[in-house]
Amino acid sequence: MTDSVLDQTAGKADRQRAEDKNESYSQHIPDILSQIRDSYGELRPAERRVADVVLADVTFSVDASNAEIARRADVSEPTVTRFCRAIGCDGVRDFKLKLAQSVVVGRLYLSPLPPPEPSEDGSPLWNVVFGEARKALSLVERSVEPADIVRCGELIASAHQVVVFGLGGSSTALAQETQNRLFRYGVVVSAYSDPYVMKMTASTLKPNDVVIAISSTGRTREVVESVTLAKHYRAKTIAITAPDSDLAAEADIALTVDVPEFPDPLKPTASRYAFLAIIDLVSTAVGYRLDPDSRETLRRIKYTVLNHRKGKVLEPLGD
Numbered sequence: 001m002t003d004s005v006l007d008q009t010a011g012k013a014d015r016q017r018a019e020d021k022n023e024s025y026s027q028h029i030p031d032i033l034s035q036i037r038d039s040y041g042e043l044r045p046a047e048r049r050v051a052d053v054v055l056a057d058v059t060f061s062v063d064a065s066n067a068e069i070a071r072r073a074d075v076s077e078p079t080v081t082r083f084c085r086a087i088g089c090d091g092v093r094d095f096k097l098k099l100a101q102s103v104v105v106g107r108l109y110l111s112p113l114p115p116p117e118p119s120e121d122g123s124p125l126w127n128v129v130f131g132e133a134r135k136a137l138s139l140v141e142r143s144v145e146p147a148d149i150v151r152c153g154e155l156i157a158s159a160h161q162v163v164v165f166g167l168g169g170s171s172t173a174l175a176q177e178t179q180n181r182l183f184r185y186g187v188v189v190s191a192y193s194d195p196y197v198m199k200m201t202a203s204t205l206k207p208n209d210v211v212i213a214i215s216s217t218g219r220t221r222e223v224v225e226s227v228t229l230a231k232h233y234r235a236k237t238i239a240i241t242a243p244d245s246d247l248a249a250e251a252d253i254a255l256t257v258d259v260p261e262f263p264d265p266l267k268p269t270a271s272r273y274a275f276l277a278i279i280d281l282v283s284t285a286v287g288y289r290l291d292p293d294s295r296e297t298l299r300r301i302k303y304t305v306l307n308h309r310k311g312k313v314l315e316p317l318g319d
Helices: 003-027 032-042 045-056 058-065 066-073 078-085 092-110 123-145 146-157 169-183 195-202 221-232 246-248 271-290 293-308
Strands: 163-168 187-194 207-216 236-241 253-256
Touching: 032 045, 032 092, 045 058, 045 066, 045 078, 058 092, 058 123, 066 078, 078 092, 123 271, 146 207, 146 236, 146 253, 146 271, 163 169, 163 195, 163 221, 169 207, 169 271, 187 195, 195 221, 207 221, 221 236, 221 246, 236 246, 236 271, 246 253, 271 293
Parallel strands: 163 187, 163 207, 207 236, 236 253
Antiparallel strands: none
């Protein structure tokens, strides 16, 4: 083998190792801020001063030079380097890279907003929670096409079975709520949140089955892949998700709404109000489509509940 061939082979190997390293790194972003906090008690006093500077102003620390950080912490530049190594970084450059990545992920959590203005009753929570909920419902009313709701109702009402996919905190709860809404009309429906079970279930579906996939971002890979698999087996698919997302593009019918999140991370997400409204619209369409059978199913449920415990006819059904 010639030297040039050896050089080319070595170059390819080096590039492959670099690509593998970059791919591995992109899959996991070290939470350097947590590493600083967790290591704080083990640092020397001078290194703690560097940690205090970083935690007090992360944006400054990302952009500042080694010397600027040292001056603000009133330590020497070698102390800054020792601090970086003490918290598990290769040096200042590696520390800055990881710190910048942490800022991208958690800027909202690092720079608290001023508290919301109080309403007339003195509570700042009313404006934040109720205002965002009303905005989410208004967005659904403007974004979702009534004809698509009717089409979903027709598909679900005529399906042999309906499966609902949702992965993660909110989507799992919404998938369970969808099942809760639909079974009361006599629909054969099951909700799944385990990614492996979702795929296994999708592989059992047939052309007269329907999938409802829920994802607030539309980028959850396992949900998108499960929908793709269900379509391969010719099941019909409905997505409740964000517009212009992977999931919306994959589904036969996409019920989409874009709910910008409130910038205060302490307030729960408002998108679930929007998705709940869509779920109620779809389930109501199914109920009217299956009437009178759905009405009889609801009567049986109410009869059973009232025989199980005392209550009123116009209470929430089974709750």
